[in-house]
Amino acid sequence: MTETPHLHDVLVHLRRIIRATDLQSKRVVKACGLTIPQIMVLRSIEELGDVTVRRISGNVSLSQATVTTILNRLEERGLVERVRAQRDKRIVNARLTESGREILATTPPLLHEKFITEFEALAGWEQTQILSSLQRVAVMMDAENLDAAPLLDINSPDL
Numbered sequence: 573m574t575e576t577p578h579l580h581d582v583l584v585h586l587r588r589i590i591r592a593t594d595l596q597s598k599r600v601v602k603a604c605g606l607t608i609p610q611i612m613v614l615r616s617i618e619e620l621g622d623v624t625v626r627r628i629s630g631n632v633s634l635s636q637a638t639v640t641t642i643l644n645r646l647e648e649r650g651l652v653e654r655v656r657a658q659r660d661k662r663i664v665n666a667r668l669t670e671s672g673r674e675i676l677a678t679t680p681p682l683l684h685e686k687f688i689t690e691f692e693a694l695a696g697w698e699q700t701q702i703l704s705s706l707q708r709v710a711v712m713m714d715a716e717n718l719d720a721a722p723l724l725d726i727n728s729p730d731l
Contacts (some may be wrong), residue, residue, distance in 0.1 A: 596683040613642045622665035
């Protein structure tokens with residue numbers, strides 16, 4: 573099988589992206605004891621206030637089942653609590669606890685935050701070109717239908 577001229581470079585850059593996200597995940601867990609999806613859920617609750625699983629799910633682009641699993645772990649650690657809505661007692665909302673607010677204050681900046689700044693500085697045509705290329709790569713790697721939040725993280729088996 574003959575290797576195309578750019579194949580080696582493409583694979584090296586893919587590996588660098590994977591490595592960068594892996595290192596970031598480990599740094600974040602070491603710094604605050606939380607996975608990146610857990611931090612994203614906490615930040616979503618902080619941003620939205622008392623909020624349902626459905627709204628968190630939409631905010632972080634993860635399935636409701638994944639968000640529920642994350643909330644269970646965060647609740648076990650005392651970082652969130654579930655409360656019934658005042659108007660409709662059938663609705664259960666997630667709410668940050670004081671411990672949850674404190675841990676959010678100690679979380680380091682996430683890799684995707686730098687990426688967002690850099691990406692938003694690009695011209696619209698460049699953003700579209702990157703998006704199109706990444707969509708193609710996701711299809712080529714059979715990854716287009718995987719549950720993924722808009723954040724850079726690969727080490728989240730415990731969510």
